[in-house]
Amino acid sequence: MSALRLAVNQDNCSGCRVCQLVCAMEQFSENNPKKGRLGIHGRFPEPGKYEISYCDQCGVCADVCPVEAIEEHDDGYYWVNEELCTGCMLCVEECPRDVMFTHPDRETPFKCVDCGVCVTYCPRNAIYDADDPQRTKYKEFEEVQ
Amino acid sequence: MLYGYAGRILRVNLGDGSKEVTDTPEEMAREFIGSRGFGSKILWDELDADVKPFDRDNIIVMAAGPLSGVLLPSSGKISFHTKSPATGGYADSNMGGHICAELKQAGYDAVVIEGRAAEPSYLYLEDDEVEVRPAGDLWGMGCFEGEEYLKEELGEDAQIALIGPAGENKVKYACIGHDFGRQAGRCGVGAVMGDKNLKAVAVRGSRTIPLKDPEAVYEKGKAMYQEVFDNPGFLEWTPEGTAGVTDWINEIGSFPTKNFWTGYFEDYDKINGRAILEQILVTHKGCFSCPIPCGKYSTGTVGDEDFVVEGPEYETIAMMGGNLMLDSIEKVAYVNKVADDLGLDTISGGNVIAFAIECFEKGLLDEEMVGRTLEWGNVDDVAYVLDLIARREGIGDLLAEGVRYASRQIGGGSQQFAIETKGLEWSGYESRWAPSQMLAYATADVGAHHNRAWGITYDIAVGRDALEGKAEKIVELQHLRPLFDALGICRFPWVEIDFDLQHYEEIFKIVTGMDFSWEDLLRASERIWNLNRAFNMKHIPGFGREDDSVPERFFEEDVPTGPAEGHRLPRADFEKLLDRYYELRGWDVNGRPTPETLAELGLDFVIEELDLQ
Numbered sequence: 143m144s145a146l147r148l149a150v151n152q153d154n155c156s157g158c159r160v161c162q163l164v165c166a167m168e169q170f171s172e173n174n175p176k177k178g179r180l181g182i183h184g185r186f187p188e189p190g191k192y193e194i195s196y197c198d199q200c201g202v203c204a205d206v207c208p209v210e211a212i213e214e215h216d217d218g219y220y221w222v223n224e225e226l227c228t229g230c231m232l233c234v235e236e237c238p239r240d241v242m243f244t245h246p247d248r249e250t251p252f253k254c255v256d257c258g259v260c261v262t263y264c265p266r267n268a269i270y271d272a273d274d275p276q277r278t279k280y281k282e283f284e285e286v287q
Numbered sequence: 288m289l290y291g292y293a294g295r296i297l298r299v300n301l302g303d304g305s306k307e308v309t310d311t312p313e314e315m316a317r318e319f320i321g322s323r324g325f326g327s328k329i330l331w332d333e334l335d336a337d338v339k340p341f342d343r344d345n346i347i348v349m350a351a352g353p354l355s356g357v358l359l360p361s362s363g364k365i366s367f368h369t370k371s372p373a374t375g376g377y378a379d380s381n382m383g384g385h386i387c388a389e390l391k392q393a394g395y396d397a398v399v400i401e402g403r404a405a406e407p408s409y410l411y412l413e414d415d416e417v418e419v420r421p422a423g424d425l426w427g428m429g430c431f432e433g434e435e436y437l438k439e440e441l442g443e444d445a446q447i448a449l450i451g452p453a454g455e456n457k458v459k460y461a462c463i464g465h466d467f468g469r470q471a472g473r474c475g476v477g478a479v480m481g482d483k484n485l486k487a488v489a490v491r492g493s494r495t496i497p498l499k500d501p502e503a504v505y506e507k508g509k510a511m512y513q514e515v516f517d518n519p520g521f522l523e524w525t526p527e528g529t530a531g532v533t534d535w536i537n538e539i540g541s542f543p544t545k546n547f548w549t550g551y552f553e554d555y556d557k558i559n560g561r562a563i564l565e566q567i568l569v570t571h572k573g574c575f576s577c578p579i580p581c582g583k584y585s586t587g588t589v590g591d592e593d594f595v596v597e598g599p600e601y602e603t604i605a606m607m608g609g610n611l612m613l614d615s616i617e618k619v620a621y622v623n624k625v626a627d628d629l630g631l632d633t634i635s636g637g638n639v640i641a642f643a644i645e646c647f648e649k650g651l652l653d654e655e656m657v658g659r660t661l662e663w664g665n666v667d668d669v670a671y672v673l674d675l676i677a678r679r680e681g682i683g684d685l686l687a688e689g690v691r692y693a694s695r696q697i698g699g700g701s702q703q704f705a706i707e708t709k710g711l712e713w714s715g716y717e718s719r720w721a722p723s724q725m726l727a728y729a730t731a732d733v734g735a736h737h738n739r740a741w742g743i744t745y746d747i748a749v750g751r752d753a754l755e756g757k758a759e760k761i762v763e764l765q766h767l768r769p770l771f772d773a774l775g776i777c778r779f780p781w782v783e784i785d786f787d788l789q790h791y792e793e794i795f796k797i798v799t800g801m802d803f804s805w806e807d808l809l810r811a812s813e814r815i816w817n818l819n820r821a822f823n824m825k826h827i828p829g830f831g832r833e834d835d836s837v838p839e840r841f842f843e844e845d846v847p848t849g850p851a852e853g854h855r856l857p858r859a860d861f862e863k864l865l866d867r868y869y870e871l872r873g874w875d876v877n878g879r880p881t882p883e884t885l886a887e888l889g890l891d892f893v894i895e896e897l898d899l900q
Contacts, residue, residue, distance in 0.1 A: 156573035156580035159385070160512065163358045163576060167505045173358055174495040176392065183443060186467040187431045190569045190584045190595050246493050263512050265578030266571070 145217040146256040148196050149272035155192035157184055161260035161269055168259040169252070177245050179254040180269070194269055197241045197254035203233035212253075219256040227251070289316055290499035291353035291799040293391045299410060299417060301483055302343070302402030306417045311396045317801065318889060320808065321352030323772035324815045325397050326368030326379055331818055331893075333399075336825050340372040340475070341457065341482045343403045349390070349448070349488065350397035352775020353799050356388030356496050356575065358508035360515050360786070361777035363387045363575030365448075371474040372459045372482075373635070373689055374710040374734045376823040376830070378474035381772055383574030384466035386446035386490055393492030404484035409437070409449075413491040422486040427452065429628035430464035433487065441489055449487035450477040451630025453677035457481050458687040460635035460712070461677075464627060468572065468582060468597020472632035474711060474733050499800035507794050511786075515578045520784025525571070527560025528581035529601035534559055536605070539747060540851030541717045541724075544609040545663060546641035547706045547840060550717035551849020552609035559604070562616035572597055579779060587617040589666060596624035599633075605715030606637030611644070612664040622669045629677035635689065638712035640672050642690045642705060643682070651699040657682050703839040709734035709823075713838075719846050720854035721746040723757040726864045729835045730761065732819040740764035741782070754860055758867035770812040814888045817872075817880050821893045824879060831877040835865060 162178025170177050181195035199219050204212040211226035212233060227250040234242040234251050242251045261271050288294070289311055298307045319328045326348040338344045348368040355362055365387035371378030390398070393412050400410070407422035425433055430451040437447050447465060454461035454477035461477030462470040471477075480486075498504045515521055524531060533555060536542045540550040556562070567587050573580030586595045599607070599619045607626070608619040626633045646652040647661040654660050658681055661668050675683025685693050690712055694705035706713045711734025718724040723742030731739040745760045767788075771778035774795070780786040792805040803811075823830045842858045869876060873884030882899045885891065894900060 153570065156571045156577075156582070157385075158573040158575065158577050158580065159388075160576055160578065164505075164509070167358055167501070167508075171501050171505070172495040173356070173498055173501065173504070174392065174493075175388070176493050177495070184466075186584075187435065187595050190572075190586070192570070247495075263509065265512070265516065266580075 146258050147272040150194045150269050154266040155268035157192045164259045164263045206236045224250050290497050293394050293396045296397045297395045298399045300402040301404040304419045320773040320811050322350045322366050322775040325350040327815050327818050340370045345370050347400040351387045351391050355775030356391040360780045361577040364777050367471045367476040369479045372478045373475040376827050377819045380471035380473040380476045382469045382471040384469035385575045388575045389446040389490045389492050392494050394494050407484050409487040411489050425486050430630050431628050445489050445491045447489045450480045453630040454481035456679045459689045460632040462632045500797045503797040518784050524783045525579045530560035532601050540849040542609045543605050543717045546645045549848045550851045554614040558608040558616045558619050585620050587620050589621040594624045599623040602715045603633040606634045610637050610641045618666040625670045625673050634714045635712040651697050706838050711735050720751050720851040726761050762871050766809045766812040
């Protein structure tokens with residue numbers, strides 16, 4: 143059981159990518175949303191919405207990894223052990239939510255480790271903590287929309 | 288090494304497909320900051336006075352700034368620069384969306400586009416890959432269809448800036464569209480793309496933007512977001528976005544109505560921000576890194592057509608709502624969609640059509656010339672004329688030139704109500720009882736545009752009839768607001784929710800490592816302002832005081848209705864303001880920077896080239 147259960151309200155997403163920016167800064171210390179560990183997909187011109195793809199720590203990546211490089215952490219999330227990973231990218235292909243990410247700079251894939259920084263800085267409560275939906279500091283948000 | 292900057296400038300010649308990548312000059316970064324400043328400097332350096340806007344030798348510069356794409360609120364503003372087909376002078380037009388951050392991540396601070404492609408083309412950039420590709424079926428498509436087409440071909444994550452039929456047909460106020468609803472709307476930047484046979488620029492970038500102190504930027508950036516969240520303006524302003532200002536502007540009698548005939552529109556509450564939220568909103572749509580999304584993606588039905596559109600934002604509500612007297616938000620959204628898809632600026636577009644309707648009303652245009660009758664508040668008339676303009680068919684060919692040219696051709700006193708300055712149509716603030724704003728429109732570098740100095744709040748704050756201090760305020764704003772454009776970020780966190788400017792000074796230092804104070808940055812902004820003035824002097828024969836004028840209507844007619852009824856700015860007062868403004872700027876009475884002023888700003892090369900000694 144993961145310590146943090148991410149949940150999304152797709153309708154709130156405005157596509158700003160702050161989640162990807164803070165994610166890449168938190169995890170890689172790089173200003174590069176292309177190294178974020180969740181996905182934002184615009185569906186325009188119709189129907190006119192954004193879709194967020196995020197990891198629910200289902201563990202399929204760990205199951206399919208031929209070298210057991212993806213391990214379950216005590217806190218319940220799965221993480222890529224880069225020392226074991228061979229970069230075969232099978233996990234990327236098999237991930238049911240398309241949230242095993244790759245980047246030309248990196249030989250191994252990377253994934254969400256439930257740090258929760260996206261939840262803290264999403265300006266629109268579009269991605270939130272399922273166990274603590276009131277975690278946000280601007281609870282009135284839903285009321286004024 | 289430069290930090291904050293991508294570090295490279297790309298030059299592409301569409302004629303022969305050649306490309307060149309050079310390092311971003313450190314000296315240019317220190318003196319002109321980025322984005323707007325880079326565009327200004329490159330235009331100055333590279334365009335001879337005799338190059339016409341539609342000459343092959345005109346260039347387009349698309350430029351990001353040192354803070355563009357960086358983790359801080361609303362850091363995704365890109366600007367396009369060229370010699371303007373609307374004014375013959377300096378042009379820049381900026382927009383948000385996601386292409387600015389993408390360009391930085393592809394490794395470029397600026398792209399300089401030269402020459403003219405032999406056939407309709409688009410430019411593809413992906414990190415080091417640069418290719419001029421045939422546009423094929425893309426040519427002729429509207430902005431929405433075209434962007435969808437390219438995303439299908441290149442992938443959903445490619446960021447695309449493109450023109451519609453209006454740009455292809457070189458309408459003088461054709462815009463550049465992006466992200467299904469963002470536009471670099473003003474000055475006809477899209478027409479220059481059309482002239483270059485350039486349908487689109489598609490960008491994809493994977494690189495990390497180098498920061499001087501990434502840990503410090505991360506902490507500072509997070510603190511800036513937190514402060515936005517804690518700011519009362521965050522929840523108050525965001526839901527309606529710019530449309531939220533409609534009621535207030537109407538209340539103070541500055542809402543352009545019926546071709547700026549008056550400043551009050553009876554049906555304002557049918558086209559305001561509340562109407563968007565209650566009637567047509569689909570989703571709030573934001574730009575890169577922006578916590579306060581002003582984009583309102585909407586849907587509606589007009590006639591038998593169901594449509595979606597991003598908007599309308601305030602300017603479109605003003606210029607296509609009040610100014611054309613459309614009395615429902617659905618109708619305003621519909622003509623917004625028509626204009627966006629055709630690739631026409633809704634500000635100039637609304638202004639031009641209002642001019643045409645007034646001409647029709649006064650018998651200067653007739654049914655035979657137009658192909659139908661024209662009346663205020665008729666959504667079908669507006670859509671019809673927009674289409675004619677974009678295709679340059681019938682009367683549309685004349686109207687495609689803008690109101691300055693059209694009024695000179697039509698005559699009959701129509702110049703009095705051709706609402707333009709320097710050849711660029713006014714945007715959405717009727718200013719007869721707002722001297723600061725009037726001066727701002729008269730002196731903006733690109734022609735009549737509000738975003739260089741939004742002085743109207745100052746008029747209200749200190750008294751609308753007062754003149755004292757107003758020239759000072761406009762000079763101050765003309766350095767402050769365009770500085771955001773030089774940094775490559777959006778000013779809305781500051782303008783709309785009163786975000787502390789101190790943040791920008793601090794983050795600039797840790798992003799770039801350059802030890803600039805806010806005063807240093809403002810000084811650079813003043814340098815850019817003067818350089819643009821010099822550009823206009825170089826490129827527009829006889830450029831000077833007469834070009835800082837406002838339409839005759841504003842001197843000749845009192846505001847006839849609404850809260851500003853009976854008011855107008857006396858011509859003598861306007862001239863007084865202008866005198867004071869020139870004095871503050873260190874310009875002569877004809878509005879030309881003195882050699883001393885230029886030298887003080889480090890613009891000695893301007894003195895030399897303009898032979899001002």
